[in-house]
Amino acid sequence: MHRVVIVGCGFAGLFAAKALRHSPVEVVVVDRTNHHLFQPLLYQVATGVLSEGDIAPPIRDVLRRQSNASVVLGEVVDVDVDARELTIDTLGTAIKQPYDSLIVATGASQSYFGHDEYALHAPGMKTIDDALELRGRIFGAFEIAELKPDAAAREPWLTFAVIGAGPTGVELAGQIAELSHRALRANFRHFDPANARVVLLDALDTVLPSYPERLRKRAHRDLERLGVEIRLGTRVTGVDARGLDVEGGRIEARTKIWAAGVQASPLGRLLADRAGATVDRSGRVQVQPDCSLPGHPELFVVGDLMALNSLPGLAEVAMQSGHHAARTITRRLQGQPPRAFHYRDLGTMATIARFRAVVSVGRLQIAGLLGWLMWLVVHVAFMTGFKNRLAALANWAVAFLGHGRRQRTITKQQVFARVDALESSPAKAA
């Protein structure tokens, strides 16, 4: 039977797998983790609204009823496009995985623009591990502030810098501000968490650059009303354990989060090397109109790793391109010609805080409560599985109608190692 191997099980990979449900093919899904990830809600795991299980269902549980699909836990380390075979590192053991068609959907990670040394001090937010690390750092910073004897020593621990004012940065900054004003109320005795400083920085001169001007202004205003300090046109020139250097100054901030730019998965460059593909500056692979590689009709690149018609790195593009590649394979098996991928723009949305979101759909621009309700409906609709919807709604009820954050547990792996590193710097006495 024709074997389709799908590498990566984010939105693109999962939608490709599901689209092959009734096709006469064998589907093998390869992923480095045991879970699919509802990435747009990672910021809620980082800020204690949702648990990791709420947005990261096991891939094999999601696909359990799809009898033509199996799942391999492993990382692709090489591809032989002539032999049509992948080499996969499965927890230390290399195995070979032949394919007839290959769909590569390994997405993107954050880019530090050549400064990878920032990563230790300003983690990004692309994986569950990232989000749990950030959760530990954010709630841990408040814990440490409570231990400091005087306000001056507390201040850098109560300063949170979010670098990058795209949707991820905006949503995180808004959530941290809301956390400090509402969820942590009355939790501390030596300071008022509402005085925490949340700084949102971007080198560009606007928040949410991909949104229409009216919504950008609205988001900017809503964030400022939440108490977020927005510094635009500000380039970050250095990041260390104690804070960051920006053009024209220094911000002492123990907690820094990197949300500024993405780079494509290294599999893009591997395909360039092995299959003669062309990659753009951020490592994305140029594809044909049907999402396949030039000269390799059996090899598709979809989702955030795909460069096609300047399409943005959105969940919706990933879902649709994954689905398209799968349909193209099915059509080919039926003797039909490939079709070009046409992205149906269903709009974009970003939450600022509870009851406030901005939504852009075609010419429609919606903000405030109505936008937030649309955000809620869309996110519930797209969550994977009834179980996760139910639980997310329960957690959201607690977070948005009540004032709590149910998922604030700090584990030893997350915060303590970092604190040691931070505290052993000269500021230890502080």
Next chain:
Amino acid sequence: MHRVVIVGCGFAGLFAAKALRHSPVEVVVVDRTNHHLFQPLLYQVATGVLSEGDIAPPIRDVLRRQSNASVVLGEVVDVDVDARELTIDTLGTAIKQPYDSLIVATGASQSYFGHDEYALHAPGMKTIDDALELRGRIFGAFEIAELKPDAAAREPWLTFAVIGAGPTGVELAGQIAELSHRALRANFRHFDPANARVVLLDALDTVLPSYPERLRKRAHRDLERLGVEIRLGTRVTGVDARGLDVEGGRIEARTKIWAAGVQASPLGRLLADRAGATVDRSGRVQVQPDCSLPGHPELFVVGDLMALNSLPGLAEVAMQSGHHAARTITRRLQGQPPRAFHYRDLGTMATIARFRAVVSVGRLQIAGLLGWLMWLVVHVAFMTGFKNRLAALANWAVAFLGHGRRQRTITKQQVFARVDALESSPAKAA
């Protein structure tokens, strides 16, 4: 104002703090973690039913409305009983904490009976970190089994050994069996998870030794019906990465869990040294009838760390003794004499699987569905906070009425390091 310092915020510490809510005292709660822990449900975090946040609410959130209480994140490293002062390590910085009354409630951890080298291979289950580590190992073992080419290589990965057949061991063994039979159904393509082998071992000749004979027999039968292999009167003589040695044989089991015996917190021996207290063989501190130390009426030991009238290490004893110590302090401030602590035995219960539990209350012995419903009511009633009750009920509905486990996410910290260690042993080629 009279300052009461409470060390440890498990059931004993939390109930002590709450009992001082309306007393004219200042309360300082010291804990190594940011959370209170509903320890009897840890096994459900380890087996993917509940998230860590469901059973580990932040201490400062639980006590946020108690204005006379504050929380210090740190570990007590010394006590000066003459100066009435603790030394606390707060994330690397030592601070002094004076007290007028001291309640020590730091509980117990697992005991390997002199074989601490077993810990790496057979973790216990006393903290959130333990439970998440076990979650990674349990679900990770099934992932690895799926990667193995033949049944012989899979077998040790599909063998789970639980050492100790007290309530923790019984509940864990039951949950793993149920997991393999129901929750993981149809998740794997190369084997049937229902064939996983769950071995429950104990050196004694019965499960649940503290229960009446009828309930022990019932639990034994129910476990066997679930497919658990019970090996009683079997002493473990060795534990390594690949399995364990038992009297008269060897069990190849990649996943081992230690639930056999507890040792008291090291603070017990510190108190013996500094305040002349007497500790028993497992490190518990002998207290006066009112839970105070001989010669130190201002110093109380409660919960699992307390040795008094052979009371068992139960949540209920911890709650009542913590409450009693707090009441004794309040009464003393009112000029009233201390009273002896009398434990009101409210019974014990252990779940075997969904819809099956054993409950012993005085002369009443209940098993099966009725016992399970009592378990449900009691655990919901004692959960800390409405938010956690709501969420736990939602997760239980999914796990017990449906067939799912919502919290199966494996993070990099949990399983991968262990797998590397296991796989680099001679069995790597397997």
